[in-house]
Amino acid sequence: MNIVRTGVLAMALALLLASCGLTRPASRDVQGADTFEDDLRTARTLTESFWTDFFDQQGMTYRPIVDFIPYSGKSGPVCGGEPSVPNNAFYCPEGHFIAYDRSWMESLWNDMGxxxxxxxxxxxxxxxxxxxxxxxxxxxxxxxxxADCYAGGTLSALVRSGSLRADPGDEDELLLSLEAAGDPTDDWLNPAAHGTAEQRQSAFADGYDDGVPAC
Ligand SMILES: [Zn+2]
Structure with missing residues (x-):
């Protein structure tokens, strides 16, 4: 893990992703607006499609998650005996599912794109x-x-394959999102726990530039 990075890399990433309103070309309607639900579904489907192919190329079999669960506030599923927390998204290894606070995700989608x-x-x-x-x-x-590096590698592969298109948009969108992504548990602002914003952007850029094998 190379953490000796400077702002140059963040700037390079900003340029690289200078047009990151990500949309699926075929799903863009005449109004030019995907819905939140479209984006959620597309992100899940394309990400699993990417990993299915990647595992296949390695002679392995990707096991799709068994559920993709929206929740509200504290009403989310229990994972490993721990209750869900508001304003979070998480993967639960015990149940092999992903759950997300739907209104939190939608507010990020509204605020950040x-x-x-x-x-x-x-x-x-x-x-x-x-x-x-x-x-x-x-x-x-x-x-x-x-996981940030994997996200970068996944996105660049999907953009390269034409599954996603980078549209003109807020150049800071993905970079800002990296600060909000992840697992905002009680200590999520603790740099030792999840990495500084710069480390996270750097990890994402490694994956974006060199693909998931570089992660
Ligand atoms: Zn995480």
């Missing part, structure tokens, strides 16, 4: 992949940064 969904969902699928690969980490931050 669709890039928020296309960072958070691939990040959570990154944890599902770690679980399947039984990747071990000494520190939680390493798992978080690898």
């Amino acid at each position: 669709d890039g928020a969904v296309y960072v958070i969902i691939p990040h959570e699928f990154g944890h599902a992949v770690q679980s399947q690969l039984r990747t071990g980490f000494e520190l939680n931050v390493q798992a978080e940064l690898q």
Whole structure:
């Protein structure tokens, strides 16, 4: 994990992603507006499609998540005996599902643009992949940064394949989203727990530039 990065990289990433209103070309309607639900569904479907192909190329079989659960406030599913918390999205290894606070996700989508969904969902699928690969980490931050890297690798592959199109839009969208993505538990602002914004952007850029094998 190379954490000796400067703002140059963040600037390079900003340029690289200078037009990141991510949309699925075929789903764009005449008004030019995808709905939140469209983006959620598309992010899930395309991310699993990417990993299915990737595992296949490695002679392995990707196991799709068993559920994708919207919840509200504290009403989310229990995972490993722990209750869900508001304003979060998470992967649960025990049940092999992803759950998300729907109104929190929608507010990010409204405030930051669709890039928020296309960072958070691939990040959570990154944890599902770690679980399947039984990747071990000494520190939680390493798992978080690898999930950010996986998200970058997933997105760049989808853009390259034409499944997603980067549209003119807020150039800071994905970068801002990286700060909001991940697992905002009580200590989510603790840099030791999840990585600084710069580390997260750097990890995302590694994946975006070099693909998931670089993660
Ligand atoms: Zn995470």
